Structures are given as structure tokens and as C-alpha cells.
Amino acid sequence: MGDPQFKIGMKFRDFKQFKDAVKNYGIKNIFVMNFRPNDSRRCKATCARGCPFYLWASLMERGSTTVQIKSGFMKHECAKEHKNRHVSAPWIARKYREQFRADPAWKLSGIIQAVRLNQSVEISRLTAFRAKSIALREIDGDEETQMQSLYDYRLELMKTHPGSTIKFRCDQGVFEAMYVCLAPLRLGFLAGCRRIISVDGCFLKGLYGGQLLSAVGVDANNCSYPLAWAVVNKETRMNWIWFLQLLSEDLSIGNSHGWAFVSDRQKVLVLV
Structure with a gap:
């Protein structure tokens, strides 16, 4: 799919796979492709510059999704196109997903330079920004969907870490806070750690x-x-x-004697 070589009789799973292959061919060879006609039964890919290149594909049989190239002329007689609309933000996000995974802070200028060197196509900063947003959303997950799965997350933690304390606080059904203290961490702290606790917050x-x-x-x-x-x-x-009240209940702190709490790495004793 990265560099397809077309021939008469070539088969595809469906029209989407056929069009993706044609787009990848255009990006690889620096051509822009059009699809017309393009419906549920047939699709014709032609060169946007009007040269004789074309691919005609249609369903192999009624009721099937398999698509086959029935005819075509696979030579271009036009110049290269260095402004390719097929190099879109979703395409860049898929193509460079592993680079985004390795470097989530990849700068827009670096994305633009990578596309220029590898695909010989110029993209705007807006396209690079959208591609980065799409890739990071796919890698990290959608926050709205994750928030809807908080109770499932709680059940999974309780299943894998029995005895843990995981509590939610809501106001009229609106999520406000979540507290997590896993049982293995609590037992390990009570068994082998000093009675010193540092507390801090971050955005x-x-x-x-x-x-x-x-x-x-x-x-x-x-x-x-x-x-x-x-x-x-x-x-x-x-x-x-x-x-702190939930924490004191987990650690059975009924008296602050013998316990030290440090806030923002300052030597401040907090009585519980």
C-alpha cells in the first residue's frame, strides 16, 4: 500500500482500499488523482492534470465488496505536482504515527521538513498542527471517551488490586474529584517506609x-x-x-504523633 504497482485484474477489499492505494501511489510519485465517477458500483481514477493515465475499477459481482481493476492506462505524460491535496492531516498522522509516539513534542517545523523531504510536498503549519493533534489523540486516546469509562476503570483497579481505596466525588451527577490509593502501595508503605509523607499538587x-x-x-x-x-x-x-482525610483513613492515622508531612518540599509539620 505504501508504493502500489497497479495492473489489470488487481483486486482490493473494497473501494476505500482501492482509493487509498491510488492516493498513496499519487503521493509516492508526486501526482494528484481524481475519482470520477465514484459510487457504490464503480470508480475511475484519473490524473488531475488531464494526462491519459486512468484506472477503472468496479465490483467483481453483485452483493460482494471485492473490487477489481478492469482496465487502465498506467503511464503519466504530465509534470509532477508538488502541492498534493492527498497529503492531508489524517494521512500525515497515520504515516508518522510512530514518530509522534516517540516524540510527542515534535515541532511543527520538523513535521513540515519531514514531509518536504520524504514526500516532496509543501504543507502549511495549520496542516502540520492538525496532523499532530490527530496523531496524539489516537495515541493518547479521546479524553471524552476516557471520562465516560471512569467507573469501568475503578472496577478494573478493584479487580486487579483487591482492597484498594478508589472513591469519586460528584455534584448532582457532575464529576468533581477522584481519589486512588492502591492496596499494594499502601501495604508496602506501612511495612517498610518512614512516617514521612510529601504532598503536592500540579496542573x-x-x-x-x-x-x-x-x-x-x-x-x-x-x-x-x-x-x-x-x-x-x-x-x-x-x-x-x-x-488528606481519605489518606489518614487509609493509613489509620488517628494521632499525628510520629508523623511528618512535607508540603512543597518545605519543612512544615501538619497536624492531622
């Missing part, structure tokens, strides 16, 4: 925003030990009290 960059509150301990090797975290709508006193 969440995404469709819904919010704050991430976290509690981190110190293990026997003086390394950070994740203990519990919460996603809240805002970093407020009420949200911090809610988070």
Missing part, C-alpha cells in the same frame, strides 16, 4: 484541566515511593482536606 493540561494532588513517601533507599493521588477540579482548601 493537568488537557480538555478538562483540573489539579493532580499526590502523596509520596520515602522508602529504605531514600527513593520516592508513590502512595496516593487524587484528581480534583481545583486546588482548594476543601479538596486538600478531602484528600
Whole structure:
């Protein structure tokens, strides 16, 4: 599909696969292709510059989706086209998905340069931005869909980590906060970590925003030990009290004697 070589009798799964192959051929060889007529029974691919090149494809038989090239003239007699509409944002996102996965911060200028060198096509910054957005959405997932699966996520965590504490807080059905303390982390902290807990918050960059509150301990090797975290709508006193109360219940802290809490890496003792 990356560099198709067409011939009479070649078969495709459906018209979409046929048109994708023709578009990839045009991108690879720097031509722009048109599709007309283009319906559920037939499709003709021609060169946009009007040269004799054409491919005629139709269904092999009624009731089937298999498409076959029935006739064609597969030589171009026109110049190359360095402004190719087939090099669209979705196409770039699919073509360079692994590069986006390896470098989510890939700059727009780098995307434009890669397309220019590899496809000999000029794209705008807007096309590069859209391609990056599509690729990262496909890699990271759609936030709206993920938010709808929060309860499924909770059930999966409870299934794989029995005894964990995972709680939601909602206001009239609207999600406000989520608290997570996995049982293995809690038991490991109580068994081998010092009674020192660092708490901090940071902004969440995404469709819904919010704050991430976290509690981190110190293990026997003086390394950070994740203990519990919460996603809240805002970093407020009420949200911090809610988070620390749940944390104290998980750790059975009835008396603050012997416990030290550090906030923003400052030596501040907090009584619970």
C-alpha cells in the first residue's frame, strides 16, 4: 500500500482500499488523482492534470465488496505536482504515527521538513498542527471517551488490586474529584517506609484541566515511593482536606504523633 504497482485484474477489499492505494501511489510519485465517477458500483481514477493515465475499477459481482481493476492506462505524460491535496492531516498522522509516539513534542517545523523531504510536498503549519493533534489523540486516546469509562476503570483497579481505596466525588451527577490509593502501595508503605509523607499538587493540561494532588513517601533507599493521588477540579482548601482525610483513613492515622508531612518540599509539620 505504501508504493502500489497497479495492473489489470488487481483486486482490493473494497473501494476505500482501492482509493487509498491510488492516493498513496499519487503521493509516492508526486501526482494528484481524481475519482470520477465514484459510487457504490464503480470508480475511475484519473490524473488531475488531464494526462491519459486512468484506472477503472468496479465490483467483481453483485452483493460482494471485492473490487477489481478492469482496465487502465498506467503511464503519466504530465509534470509532477508538488502541492498534493492527498497529503492531508489524517494521512500525515497515520504515516508518522510512530514518530509522534516517540516524540510527542515534535515541532511543527520538523513535521513540515519531514514531509518536504520524504514526500516532496509543501504543507502549511495549520496542516502540520492538525496532523499532530490527530496523531496524539489516537495515541493518547479521546479524553471524552476516557471520562465516560471512569467507573469501568475503578472496577478494573478493584479487580486487579483487591482492597484498594478508589472513591469519586460528584455534584448532582457532575464529576468533581477522584481519589486512588492502591492496596499494594499502601501495604508496602506501612511495612517498610518512614512516617514521612510529601504532598503536592500540579496542573493537568488537557480538555478538562483540573489539579493532580499526590502523596509520596520515602522508602529504605531514600527513593520516592508513590502512595496516593487524587484528581480534583481545583486546588482548594476543601479538596486538600478531602484528600488528606481519605489518606489518614487509609493509613489509620488517628494521632499525628510520629508523623511528618512535607508540603512543597518545605519543612512544615501538619497536624492531622
